[in-house]
């Protein structure tokens with residue numbers, strides 16, 4: 449199966465400088481190619497990956513674009529493929545520019561077969577990347593598979609290499625605990641509540657850290673744009689957010705491992721992505737014209753989102769990924785009424801939810817932890833859904849999303865575009 453391995457790189461200062469340069473070139477190519485696509489769309493026309501790749505090759509032969517020829521060509525091509533897929537998936541107008549400040553540099557070497565990886569000793573290994581040469585990385589877990597591609601990216605002050613590998617493990621015929629199932633209620637007070645009454649919880653951002661983040665945010669607001677102080681202040685915020693993000697990732701991975709190894713069926717309630725991403729309606733204060741009541745917007749804005757986020761989606765993603773190895777089915781069900789329905793007599797009543805934590809059925813008197821009751825309802829709905837006859841699709845498996853992406857990938861690995869004679873540089877917006 450395809451899976452990932454990420455290691456921290458130990459770049460020399462020249463390598464770090466060059467990697468920054470490659471990342472910058474890829475960003476330029478992304479932005480230029482996106483602008484080109486938008487220009488075409490404005491005229492009611494399209495430009496595809498192949499044409500853009502051809503023009504890229506031409507541009508590299510021009511003296512003013514010599515900096516493009518200095519960086520690994522495959523990384524630039526891969527950037528065009530990624531852009532093509534992003535545009536096919538989200539539409540040309542929704543794809544975002546890559547900014548030097550917001551987007552950390554990242555670039556991919558698509559030809560894994562050509563990347564040599566050697567273990568140096570117990571702790572260190574090295575990989576040979578085009579134009580970067582041998583790069584050392586801290587081998588914290590065995591690679592154990594064939595390399596399909598490698599992505600180099602920076603996160604804060606550190607560079608990382610992520611290998612996509614094929615570990616040659618086949619999915620098991622049946623889960624080790626057949627017939628077992630669990631419903632999962634995701635919440636704020638308890639991040640994960642299971643239908644069997646178990647909780648998985650962790651505080652990702654401690655109160656002290658939330659306060660500290662607010663202070664850092666105030667510090668940032670007092671600096672001038674473009675100043676060194678502002679850079680340092682932004683770096684401190686990013687550092688704190690990164691720390692919290694890592695806790696969340698760690699928690700999601702551990703929880704997913706426990707769920708997938710223990711249960712054959714894992715049922716989540718479908719998250720309303722819209723509620724998670726959309727802005728909040730302002731609530732005018734009727735008593736005071738011109739004033740507004742709290743509407744929860746702060747909890748959805750940038751900093752708070754990165755600090756207070758519970759990582760609900762990540763837990764589901766991690767479970768799906770882990771499920772491929774254990775033969776677990778991961779499904780989602782409609783969340784309607786799961787918190788108001790009694791799991792014993794099935795009566796739905798809003799008043800049954802006595803408080804945040806307590807559910808007491810108004811019909812039969814059944815009392816239970818509110819989240820556990822909801823998780824049980826989720827499992828019940830999931831069992832019904834799972835029992836329905838379906839074509840033999842394992843839910844955990846994922847197919848490539850679209851034809852364009854597959855085709856472009858095939859094309860990219862099959863042949864290098866050859867240089868053409870007539871350059872059409874006028875079509876390329878200035879780099």
Ligand SMILES: [Zn+2]
Nearest residue numbers: 790793809812
């Ligand atoms: Zn009841």
